[in-house]
Amino acid sequence: MRMHKLLVCSVGFLAYTSFAHAQTPNLGKPIAPSDFAEWDIDIEPDGAGLPAGSGTAAQGAPIFAENCSGCHGNGGKGATTTQSGAPAAPALVTDQKINGVDESTVTIANFWPYATTVFDYIRRAMPWTSPRSLTDDQVYALTAYILAENKLIDPKLVLNAQTLPKVQMPNRNGFLPRFPERMPVN
Amino acid sequence: MPRSSSEASVETVAGNGILHRRALLGRGLAFAGTAGMGAIGLPTAAAADPLTESPWSLAPGDPVPPYQQPSKFAKDVVRTLSNPDFEPRTSQSRTPHHLLDGAVTPNGVFFTIVHDGVPAIDPAQHQLLIHGLVKQPLVFTIDELHRYPMTSRTTFIECGGNSAALFSPQPLQAGVQALHGLASCAEWTGVKLSTLLDETGIDPRATWFVGEGADAPHLSRSVPLSKGLDDAMVVMYQNGEPLMPGNGYPLRLLLPGYEGNMNVKYLRRIKLLTQPQMSFYESKTYTAPLPNGKAYRFYFINEVKSFITRPSPGSDLQQPGFCEISGIAYSGKGRISKVMVSADGGQSWGETALQEPVQSMAFTRFRMPWRWNGGPAVLQSRAWDEGGNVQPTRAEFVAKRGELPSVPPLLAFQNHHFNAVVSWAIDSKGVATHAYA
Numbered sequence: 001m002r003m004h005k006l007l008v009c010s011v012g013f014l015a016y017t018s019f020a021h022a023q024t025p026n027l028g029k030p031i032a033p034s035d036f037a038e039w040d041i042d043i044e045p046d047g048a049g050l051p052a053g054s055g056t057a058a059q060g061a062p063i064f065a066e067n068c069s070g071c072h073g074n075g076g077k078g079a080t081t082t083q084s085g086a087p088a089a090p091a092l093v094t095d096q097k098i099n100g101v102d103e104s105t106v107t108i109a110n111f112w113p114y115a116t117t118v119f120d121y122i123r124r125a126m127p128w129t130s131p132r133s134l135t136d137d138q139v140y141a142l143t144a145y146i147l148a149e150n151k152l153i154d155p156k157l158v159l160n161a162q163t164l165p166k167v168q169m170p171n172r173n174g175f176l177p178r179f180p181e182r183m184p185v186n
Numbered sequence: 187m188p189r190s191s192s193e194a195s196v197e198t199v200a201g202n203g204i205l206h207r208r209a210l211l212g213r214g215l216a217f218a219g220t221a222g223m224g225a226i227g228l229p230t231a232a233a234a235d236p237l238t239e240s241p242w243s244l245a246p247g248d249p250v251p252p253y254q255q256p257s258k259f260a261k262d263v264v265r266t267l268s269n270p271d272f273e274p275r276t277s278q279s280r281t282p283h284h285l286l287d288g289a290v291t292p293n294g295v296f297f298t299i300v301h302d303g304v305p306a307i308d309p310a311q312h313q314l315l316i317h318g319l320v321k322q323p324l325v326f327t328i329d330e331l332h333r334y335p336m337t338s339r340t341t342f343i344e345c346g347g348n349s350a351a352l353f354s355p356q357p358l359q360a361g362v363q364a365l366h367g368l369a370s371c372a373e374w375t376g377v378k379l380s381t382l383l384d385e386t387g388i389d390p391r392a393t394w395f396v397g398e399g400a401d402a403p404h405l406s407r408s409v410p411l412s413k414g415l416d417d418a419m420v421v422m423y424q425n426g427e428p429l430m431p432g433n434g435y436p437l438r439l440l441l442p443g444y445e446g447n448m449n450v451k452y453l454r455r456i457k458l459l460t461q462p463q464m465s466f467y468e469s470k471t472y473t474a475p476l477p478n479g480k481a482y483r484f485y486f487i488n489e490v491k492s493f494i495t496r497p498s499p500g501s502d503l504q505q506p507g508f509c510e511i512s513g514i515a516y517s518g519k520g521r522i523s524k525v526m527v528s529a530d531g532g533q534s535w536g537e538t539a540l541q542e543p544v545q546s547m548a549f550t551r552f553r554m555p556w557r558w559n560g561g562p563a564v565l566q567s568r569a570w571d572e573g574g575n576v577q578p579t580r581a582e583f584v585a586k587r588g589e590l591p592s593v594p595p596l597l598a599f600q601n602h603h604f605n606a607v608v609s610w611a612i613d614s615k616g617v618a619t620h621a622y623a
Contacts, residue, residue: 028324082273101475101588104600121466124404175483184393
């Protein structure tokens with residue numbers, strides 16, 4: 001018990017000193033980036049994390065029809081697919097305008113600030129029944145399809161790690177932090 | 187018996203029968219008069235029936251189970267499900283605040299939101315990776331995390347979409363569970379994130395980290411690194427037992443005071459970065475469109491808030507006389523310092539008794555004695571925190587944040603972070619309904 005308390009105290013006082021290391025259990029195992037590549041899936045708005053590969057809207061159309069339209073409707077235009085009638089998957093391709101403060105009317109085209117989020121979210125969470133089952137090329141193609149159908153990119157654009165972060169989303173500057181003092185400053 | 191000699195000391199402190207909170211303290215004041223007219227004016231009922239033995243007192247009881255469940259007579263103290271048929275959409279379950287008391291939420295009725303089902307994670311195979319802008323990426327097993335110095339703290343978690351129905355331009359008729367059931371409070375135990383980051387080392391360029399879950403959506407959220415070094419924890423215990431599967435078993439990120447979704451469940455990865463990730467859940471969901479056409483993003487904090495749990499719709503008054511008004515207050519910025527209650531729709535207020543201990547960023551139970559005269563009343567509560575932040579009235583809130591253009595479905599999330607004063611109207615039968623006042 002005494003040892004335990006001593007340890008807690010030491011951590012508290014020495015946490016930010018260079019020799020704190022010796023005071024904590026040090027049980028974590030070092031790991032090389034190549035050994036966590038399968039987990040390292042986050043994409044940042046500047047394109048950091050985007051993998052190799054590419055895709056176009058034309059390539060994305062049949063992938064969408066096969067993997068996505070069941071919930072998101074033909075062409076991503078939305079569908080009621082639940083027995084209860086509750087909205088399940090949102091429309092992905094729509095000219096909906098934001099109606100006042102109604103968050104249910106925000107869409108990729110009218111609201112999402114970064115196109116990288118489309119790639120990131122498809123790759124980590126979709127399809128609903130089998131996330132992480134698509135190849136990176138397929139995710140690029142689906143991203144291109146959704147952006148092109150929303151008239152956010154040239155339908156011929158080949159999306160890849162260089163072109164995707166350059167896509168300008170209309171509402172990029174439409175946001176405020178609630179507590180600016182809590183936002184990190186680089 | 188004579189009336190209590192101290193009757194005169196239980197003064198009314200606000201309109202429509204709100205009594206001084208002193209009436210809840212020490213014996214003798216409020217309850218000394220047990221026959222005839224009590225000290226606070228409750229007419230005593232007719233004489234009780236004779237007492238006899240009951241069947242359960244005349245035979246052995248049931249065997250003791252390894253893990254006990256609530257009494258079958260408490261079968262209604264359960265969560266309500268938004269997606270009982272498990273359709274391919276998000277599932278929420280809501281805490282029955284009107285059937286609970288105290289300041290801690292039992293694990294079985296702690297609210298849960300999952301975006302693609304509850305994962306069944308084998309803790310023996312679960313690992314936490316910390317990498318990105320660190321000196322040395324490290325992987326920790328759950329067994330290894332159990333060998334670190336542990337700390338416990340009691341804190342609430344509230345979904346950013348809790349109370350979203352109150353953005354409706356008209357009051358939706360529902361109870362405290364449907365309207366405010368996406369907030370719960372527990373004692374959490376685990377390891378301070380700063381301890382683990384000491385071991386990985388931190389590249390000085392890092393300003394954010396991403397927390398990511400092992401659930402099917404691989405849910406990810408960006409968090410300021412300063413929060414991670416301040417009071418963030420990776421927790422494994424909830425009210426003393428392993429985390430519930432719906433609350434993140436075997437490991438979740440705990441960010442006291444911050445929006446529920448940021449407290450990433452099934453935590454398997456932390457990556458230090460120089461920028462936020464702008465994940466789906468922070469650049470679409472959990473944003474708050476504003477009347478000026480902009481939207482709040484990175485709201486972070488659940489601001490000071492309170493609501494009355496009893497009486498409330500579905501938990502009505504039985505008869506005129508004394509009753510206790512009871513509810514929950516909390517702030518993501520610190521301790522609750524004061525909760526006021528009104529029975530006349532906010533025209534006059536009395537200060538409530540706060541149940542000790544009052545802990546930072548935890549549910550605080552407030553109680554207020556009230557003598558209901560059997561007439562109409564509008565009950566409200568309003569909370570202050572130690573930083574001087576005050577829960578806005580609905581009018582103040584709507585002036586800044588707006589309200590929806592039309593009445594939404596009860597369980598929809600058409601905006602986020604509602605924390606204004608809530609009103610329950612009481613009619614002459616004691617029935618409570620949701621009102622705007």
